[in-house]
Amino acid sequence: MIELEGKTVISLNVNGDSHEVMVRPSDILLDVLREQLGLTSAKAGCKNGDCGACTVMVDGWPAKSCLMLAVEAQDKKIITVEGLGGKAAVQKAFVEANAFQCGYCTSGFLMVCHALMTQHPVMPDEIVIEEWLQSNLCRCTSYQEIRKAVHLMYDSLQAADV
Amino acid sequence: MIPFDFVYCRPDTLNEVTDTFKRYQNENKKAICYGGGSEIITMCRVSSIHPDVVVDIKNIPECRVLEKDNFFLNIGAACTLNQIKESKLFPLLGLACGRIADHTNQCRITLGGNLCGTIIYRETSLPLLLSDAEVTTSGLDGIRRVPFQNIFDGRVRLKEGEWIVQVHIPVWALQARHAHIKKTTQEKIDYPLVNVTAIWKDDVLRTAFSGICSRPFRSSQIEAVLNDHGLSPEIRAEKAAELLPEPPYHDVEGSSEYRAFVFRNTLCELLEAWQNDRA
Numbered sequence: 001m002i003e004l005e006g007k008t009v010i011s012l013n014v015n016g017d018s019h020e021v022m023v024r025p026s027d028i029l030l031d032v033l034r035e036q037l038g039l040t041s042a043k044a045g046c047k048n049g050d051c052g053a054c055t056v057m058v059d060g061w062p063a064k065s066c067l068m069l070a071v072e073a074q075d076k077k078i079i080t081v082e083g084l085g086g087k088a089a090v091q092k093a094f095v096e097a098n099a100f101q102c103g104y105c106t107s108g109f110l111m112v113c114h115a116l117m118t119q120h121p122v123m124p125d126e127i128v129i130e131e132w133l134q135s136n137l138c139r140c141t142s143y144q145e146i147r148k149a150v151h152l153m154y155d156s157l158q159a160a161d162v
Numbered sequence: 163m164i165p166f167d168f169v170y171c172r173p174d175t176l177n178e179v180t181d182t183f184k185r186y187q188n189e190n191k192k193a194i195c196y197g198g199g200s201e202i203i204t205m206c207r208v209s210s211i212h213p214d215v216v217v218d219i220k221n222i223p224e225c226r227v228l229e230k231d232n233f234f235l236n237i238g239a240a241c242t243l244n245q246i247k248e249s250k251l252f253p254l255l256g257l258a259c260g261r262i263a264d265h266t267n268q269c270r271i272t273l274g275g276n277l278c279g280t281i282i283y284r285e286t287s288l289p290l291l292l293s294d295a296e297v298t299t300s301g302l303d304g305i306r307r308v309p310f311q312n313i314f315d316g317r318v319r320l321k322e323g324e325w326i327v328q329v330h331i332p333v334w335a336l337q338a339r340h341a342h343i344k345k346t347t348q349e350k351i352d353y354p355l356v357n358v359t360a361i362w363k364d365d366v367l368r369t370a371f372s373g374i375c376s377r378p379f380r381s382s383q384i385e386a387v388l389n390d391h392g393l394s395p396e397i398r399a400e401k402a403a404e405l406l407p408e409p410p411y412h413d414v415e416g417s418s419e420y421r422a423f424v425f426r427n428t429l430c431e432l433l434e435a436w437q438n439d440r441a
Contacts, residue, residue, distance in 0.1 A: 001182075002172040025170035025216075028203065031163055047207065049200055049267055061244075062266040067200045071170050072218065112266060134351055135266035 002074075010074050014039065015083030023070045030054045030065035033080060041081035041107040045137075052136030055108035056080050062115040062135065079114075081107045089160075090114045093152035101140035108136050109146055113153060123154035164206045172218040176300050176327065179217055183323040184302060186215050193217055195325045197240050197272035200263075201279045219274070224327050234296075234330040239274025243286070246273060252331055254361060255289040257342035262286070264351050274326045278318045281353075282411075284378050285344075287314055288359035288370040291380040293335030298328045316377025338362060341432055345373075345424050347415050355416045356424045358432060367436065374425045376411050388433065395433035399426045 004010075004025045012019050014037060021036045030047070033039045033056070042065050045053030049067040056065045057079040084091055090113045093099070100106040116124075116132045123129075129150055138146065169186075171193075173179045179195075186193040191214035196202055199218075205211045219225045225240035228249055235251050243259035247268065250256060262285055263271060276286045287310075289295075295310040301324030310329065313319055318326070341360040346352040354373030361368050367388050370380040387393075387401045403426050410418040410425070 001174055001178045003169065004171075005169045006167065024167055026164040026166065026168050026206065028164065048204055049263075052264075052266060055266060061269045063270060064266055067198075067203050067267070067270060069170065069199060069203070072199070072220075131260075131265050135264035 002071075004071055008071075010071060012037075012070070012073055012078060013076065014078045015080060016077075021070070025069065025071050027070045028066055029056070029063075029068040029070045029073050029078075032070040033065060033078075039080045039082050042111075043104055043107055045104070045108075050137070051105070052108040052112065053105050055111040055136065057111050057115050057118070060115065060118050062112045062132075064135075079111070081110050084110065084114060088114065089153050089156045090117065090149070093149040093156060094146075096152050097145045097149035099142055099145040099149040100138075101142055105136060105138045105140075109133075109138070112136055113146075113150055116150070117153060117157070121157070123151075123158075164203065165209060166206070166212060168206075168213050169215040170218065171215060172221050174221050176222060176224060176305070179219065179222065179325070180300060180302060180323075182215070182217055187302075187323060191215055193323075195219055195274070195278070197275035198242065198270040199275075200267060200271055201275065201281065205280070219325070220272075222327075225274070227328060230333065230336070232333070234332060235336055237273055237329050237331070239277075239326045239328060240272050243268040243271050243273065243276065252289065252293075252336050254292075254335075254338075254340040254342060254359065255286065255331070257340075258285045258289055258359065261342070261344045261350075273329065277314075277326060282376055282378075283354055283357070283372045284317065285354065285357055285359075285372050287378045288357065288372060288380075289335075289340075289361070290314075290329060290331070291370045291378070292359065292361040292368045293331050293338075295332070295335075296330040297326055298330070299324050300327050301325065311380075316379055334363065335361060341435075343428050343432065345428060353415060355421055356428055358425075358428050360432060365440075369429075371425075374410055374421050375406055375408050379407055381405060381407060388429070395430045395437060398433055399429035402426075402429055 043053035045051035047066045054065045193215035194213045196216040196218045220240045225238040227238040247256040247259045290310045298307045339362040343358045345356045356374050357372040372378040383405045384402045410421040412418040
């Protein structure tokens with residue numbers, strides 16, 4: 001059984017690297033990623049699980065890092081936008097589709113779309129895409145372009161397979 | 163940021179959970195079960211709750227079960243809504259899970275968390291009420307298995323230090339004809355104005371509701387009216403609305419009058435569809 005009290009050093013696997021961080025059990029993952037590891041792609045929006053700006057990938061699934069304790073993330077594989085490397089299919093697709101305006105929500109959308117592609121390597125139907133995208137909010141309302149980016153992302157995967 | 167500290171425990175066995183609750187109870191400290199954590203983190207953040215200890219049950223094998231035997235579908239309390247939905251083992255519960263919060267949150271929120279949370283809608287309770295589900299709980303007095311309705315009167319009623327380990331759904335309910343209608347004020351992802359959940363057993367309609375009142379419920383009086391084929395769907399829906407256990411809920415999402423209006427119309431649509439199928 002794990003029992004943690006007070007400040008403790010834990011190990012987190014983020015973007016393929018192991019990091020030792022000192023956390024309180026009540027520290028949320030978002031704050032640890034941003035303030036201790038300097039991985040600022042995950043944004044603090046509502047900090048209430050509504051907006052999705054803080055979305056990261058945990059063991060292949062999207063997770064809102066504002067609603068996860070850092071201590072829960074031990075033994076899990078966390079991926080943030082920094083871990084995508086800048087040339088991932090989803091990133092190229094967002095650029096091509098101009099799928100952002102102010103960009104604050106973009107990291108969250110990138111991660112939810114990357115997770116979608118991870119869980120559904122073949123393009124799922126529109127209902128599934130819509131269901132996944134509904135987890136995130138874009139106050140600049142770039143929803144059409146984001147939807148287009150998802151299609152471009154899958155098109156590029158299909159082209160790469162040919 | 164959560165503005166205070168707590169102890170984080172992640173036991174590997176049911177006994178370790180019980181020991182943890184006992185130990186901290188003896189120290190006069192408040193320990194709570196932690197599943198997906200969405201509601202607990204949110205409430206801690208705004209200082210609505212101040213647990214001394216959170217006991218994360220996600221590592222306990224019994225809490226992660228999601229499998230069917232000859233008699234029951236057994237679902238561990240730490241299974242996420244998304245796991246339940248994607249398993250397709252109990253489509254009605256899957257529909258309920260798929261309309262709680264958003265997809266990303268469904269990957270975190272657990273069945274136990276939705277049932278035991280403070281948000282009043284607890285929509286996963288409806289399929290359990292309709293299917294004569296049972297629950298296994300663990301606590302300071304040991305393990306017990308009881309009908310779900312015995313521990314649920316709109317919210318889960320358990321003893322201090324007792325918690326839900328698994329729910330068990332009889333196999334007859336898994337593929338039974340069903341309906342799940344969730345009406346929201348505007349957005350698809352929102353709390354229910356009215357949630358009507360229905361299952362048919364031997365051509366008898368069972369219904370349970372959330373959103374219309376301040377707690378989820380199933381009512382034998384309402385079911386008797388809804389199954390009275392001598393009355394038109396409109397009359398049955400009207401009578402059902404008169405048999406609500408308390409006045410319709412009233413909040414910013416919808417007034418009492420509006421909720422009652424939506425409730426009657428939703429029931430009427432459900433009954434008309436059933437009547438057409440029977441004709």
